[in-house]
Amino acid sequence: MKLYQLMVSTIISTIAMTGMSKAQDFNDVAYSIFKDSIEMRTVVGVGNETPKLAAYLADHLKKGGFADNDITIIPHEDTAAMIIRYRGDGRSGKKPILISSHMDVVEALREDWVRDPFTLIEEGDMYFGRGTLDTKLNVAALVATFIRLKSEGFIPSRDIVLAFSGDEETAMATTKVMTKDYRDQIDAAFAIIADGGGGRIGEDGKAFSYTVSHSEKTFMSVEVTARNTGGHSSRPKKDNAIYDLSKAMLNLSKYEFPVLQSELTQAYFEKTAGLVTDTVIAEAMAEFAKDKNDKTAVATLRSYPQYIGATGTTCVATLLKGGHADNALPQSATATINCRIFPGISAEATLDQLIAVASNDALEWRIINNVEAAPESPLNEVVMGAVERVVHEEYPGLPIVPAMSLGATDGKHFRMAGIPSYALTGIFIKSSDGFSHGLNERVPQDNLPRSMRIWHSLITEWAG
Ligand SMILES: [Zn+2]
Incomplete structure (x- = not known):
């Protein structure tokens, strides 16, 4: 010892x-x-x-x-x-x-x-x-x-x-x-x-907020595959697995997922509006908290990778594979799409959305992970009241922010x-x-x- x-x-x-x-x-x-x-x-x-x-x-x-x-x-x-x-x-x-x-x-x-x-x-x-x-x-x-x-x-x-x-x-x-x-x-x-969760300290060494995470987005990965009979690359055809997949990915890149808001994300944006120094973001957050259908506010928030996730589901292409030789027409092309689904929305509904966006019935779809969806935890006065009193003993007046976590x-x-x-x-x-x-x-x-x-x-x- x-x-x-x-x-x-x-x-x-x-x-x-x-x-x-x-x-x-x-x-x-x-x-x-x-x-x-x-x-x-x-x-x-x-x-x-x-x-x-x-x-x-x-x-x-x-x-x-x-x-x-x-x-x-x-x-x-x-x-x-x-x-x-x-x-x-x-x-x-x-x-x-x-x-x-x-x-x-x-x-x-x-x-x-x-x-x-x-x-x-x-x-x-x-x-x-x-x-x-x-x-x-x-x-x-x-x-x-x-x-x-x-x-x-x-x-x-x-x-x-x-x-x-x-x-x-x-x-x-x-x-x-x-x-x-x-x-x-x-x-x-x-x-x-x-x-x-916990306290956040700025680069100036001062605490600026304290986060309590109330929910997590649901993690879903989907593989989408375009198939083709292929052939010799010297005899190209109009249909091509890589082109078919590319068109679907292009559609996805332009697609805006529906705007969603919960009790939690509303409180999050309301609180965070007072914390960010950039006035354009602050205004968008305050507007969005008041009205989730405010198009300007949504467009502003969605232009920031750190905030888009709190405005709805996101799905993005992350992996790509296709073809088998540089002198052959591809027999298949596969992309992986990773989704972070807003609490309360099902994996099936999200997959249906992706299929509709791709708008090619010949594509094959497969969810590749074990999707586990959990509900959002309601704002809780007992939890938050104690957190506020205790954190304020350390840092008087520090903003306490309820938030949604993007990790698991x-x-x-x-x-x-x-x-x-x-x-x-x-x-x-x-x-x-x-x-x-x-x-x-x-x-x-x-x-x-x-x-x-x-x-x-x-x-x-x-x-x-
Ligand atoms: Zn951990």
Whole structure:
């Protein structure tokens, strides 16, 4: 056992025995868990250390006073999920609160990185390592917060449940297992997804907004193929698989998907209008929030890649293959189209739209991924009220923005299971420091004590 691990073990035991508690002690606990978890290679495949991390976290929680039967480890193939229940006395009569994150990380190759991805490296004001941002700091802070609350004698008015998945970055099978086979254990009034959302810091170093993600667009990839009998290229015909496919793609490039707005995207544009410095965009956002049929506002927003997705479904050509020899007429040509479907719209309806736009009955269509559509989570006063109070303790007056995420998290599966989910964290970061899934992933160090404060405050707000 390394010295700091011994120290932390001693801290947890001493706290458990004497009831002594200083916020700093628990920041040390969080740091130690964070450091150890970064050093575990929780990557899909042979040698996946996610089960080891789950056992390690369970050990810390037990030392911190959690009963064996309040910790469930769920082995699944090469990985594992875990569920930790902090029992309340039920005085509020309310359903539990679920807080979810994931223990696995995206693969990282030592030779590609400047520093060892599986060692927590402290440099300047940053922590470097795979999983520092996505999302082991959250896992460590949540576990340490549970230990802290327990040592403080906190008795929640409703159960609080931590659910850590083990393959969020790949198959998301452990999340499905939790929602299907452990439904009674994860059932909750709402789920907080500690992976996404959070504070945004401008390049000037000042926080400018705090995002809570309420929904995710549905991911669908479609292959469209034009076929032809082909032949010798010295004898061209009028019909040609590449030309047929090209015409369909050209139609798609000109097509405008219907304008859509939800309670959430309306609130998002209303809030964001006050945050952007460009007056043309700000005006378009404000107009669009008032009237989604304002054509000028829609045209303006749709001219920006970062905003078009919040105005409706998008589908775009991403891959192309065709033909088999430079001296032969192509027998087939295939394009892949990737769609991000607006919540509430079905995959089938979107595919029908694509088929109509292509306007060639001879084309063959195929959805190539497993489409999983989740509803939008309704705006929730309990969630947002607490977030506003807690975030404003750190940053008075900071705008809190409900948003729709374009990526995918475990929240999708909880929403599909009927548990409204909201993604937020205690992390504040510049977008230029965001290297999730990429090289040299990092997180500013001040996020560790801040996350400890924020989770402690949020949990006591929701379950005090
Ligand atoms: Zn993540």
